[in-house]
Amino acid sequence: MGPFNFLTRAQVDQVCADYTTPVYVYSENKLEEYADAFLAFPSAYGCTVRYAMKANSNGNILKIFNNKGIKIDASSEYEVYRAIAAGVDPHNIQISGQELPMNYKDLIEKGVFFVATSLHQLETIGKEFPGIQVGVRINPGVGSAAFKKVNTGGWISAFGIWHEYLPEIKRIANQHDLIISKVHIHIGSENTPKSWVNSANIGLELVEYFDDVDTLDMGGGFKMAIMPYEESADLQSIGEAVKEKFEDFYKKTGRKIHLEVEPGKYLVINTCSVVAKIADIVDTGPEGYKFIRTNTGMTEMPRVTMYGVQQPIIVVNDSKETEEYVVVGHCCESGDILTAKLYDHETIEEVTLSKASIGDPIVFEGTGAYNAAMSMKHYNSFPEAGELLVRTDGSIVEMRKRQVPEALWGNEVEVIV
Numbered sequence: 001m002g003p004f005n006f007l008t009r010a011q012v013d014q015v016c017a018d019y020t021t022p023v024y025v026y027s028e029n030k031l032e033e034y035a036d037a038f039l040a041f042p043s044a045y046g047c048t049v050r051y052a053m054k055a056n057s058n059g060n061i062l063k064i065f066n067n068k069g070i071k072i073d074a075s076s077e078y079e080v081y082r083a084i085a086a087g088v089d090p091h092n093i094q095i096s097g098q099e100l101p102m103n104y105k106d107l108i109e110k111g112v113f114f115v116a117t118s119l120h121q122l123e124t125i126g127k128e129f130p131g132i133q134v135g136v137r138i139n140p141g142v143g144s145a146a147f148k149k150v151n152t153g154g155w156i157s158a159f160g161i162w163h164e165y166l167p168e169i170k171r172i173a174n175q176h177d178l179i180i181s182k183v184h185i186h187i188g189s190e191n192t193p194k195s196w197v198n199s200a201n202i203g204l205e206l207v208e209y210f211d212d213v214d215t216l217d218m219g220g221g222f223k224m225a226i227m228p229y230e231e232s233a234d235l236q237s238i239g240e241a242v243k244e245k246f247e248d249f250y251k252k253t254g255r256k257i258h259l260e261v262e263p264g265k266y267l268v269i270n271t272c273s274v275v276a277k278i279a280d281i282v283d284t285g286p287e288g289y290k291f292i293r294t295n296t297g298m299t300e301m302p303r304v305t306m307y308g309v310q311q312p313i314i315v316v317n318d319s320k321e322t323e324e325y326v327v328v329g330h331c332c333e334s335g336d337i338l339t340a341k342l343y344d345h346e347t348i349e350e351v352t353l354s355k356a357s358i359g360d361p362i363v364f365e366g367t368g369a370y371n372a373a374m375s376m377k378h379y380n381s382f383p384e385a386g387e388l389l390v391r392t393d394g395s396i397v398e399m400r401k402r403q404v405p406e407a408l409w410g411n412e413v414e415v416i417v
């Protein structure tokens, strides 16, 4: 066991020698491990696992999950087309997006399941496709999350149809003979087991309101620990507790409700390490800080800039000494920091690392979710980083090439000559 999550020192050296850094490195073993963990989620009357592909949308990752039997939750038509291009059967894809897709007709005709997240979406689908089965995403009026910015329920949230409009949903559905077969709630990220039981109660109350609903989609938000002070969601105990609520609901109503869950982060966050280099070391005098400047940053890991999350960091060398550093990114941008106070992205925080030298590799663990997919690439005109996969036999292959700089301006039209 080295200091790394899944890489070995030899693999880090190999990556640095053979590829341009920064580069995302994923583990096929880890992707399979977390997929298997989720497929064992307990349920009363069946469970469908949908990968929230917004967390990481590389087609190879979609293929690994698709081969396991995991279905897809997409947030835009482009994610749908991307999943189809990766070989996912459209019937295994659901879309629950903020924006009505331009090509919603094509998606529905292909067999994609549509979850309306607004009354406007429901009405539009009803007019175009009367009689079809659809889902509705409801904002149940309460949210829950590890921190405020990722709370997606309650009156501060624009996600889903506000719960007081349930009669309006019924009216629109009746008008167009739509069959509401699924209730969808996703009330936040990194929830506690207690909040899952709470969510199940809220969701089942909504289900009771709609006679034709046979599925409750409880969304994602399953915590996966990446820092030593964090605790992962215990899928078995959450599942068992939720299962009980579904059984109680059956006893009360005679309706056996199918469960759906939409994990994003849990499936991928711990399957990737960003391998980068130390570009410089600077300080702000005896009263100030010592800064490690890296050749990565918000371009590859926006979660720190956006949310102030923390990720394990390893300076790769043989030094026995340690030092306190603030680690920053390569953009000329005050927000480009890699060690922030927890959930406070505006405040820098020192971390203890191996005494570093310019040129040392530096590895950021737990970077597989909402980084490559949410990247602020192209800022300061840095090209998109490549993505590598450590296969189950230990070999390392490229699964996305590093962008060539010309692609940065390739879509520009030369107007000024």
Ligand SMILES: Cc1ncc(COP(=O)(O)O)c(C=O)c1O
Residues within 6 Å of the ligand: 052, 055, 073, 096, 186, 188, 189, 190, 219, 220, 221, 222, 262, 263, 264, 265, 266
């Ligand atoms: C509708 C929906 N489902 C699932 C997820 C996945 O959440 P997580 O990555 O926290 O599991 C999200 C994340 O924002 C979401 O909006």
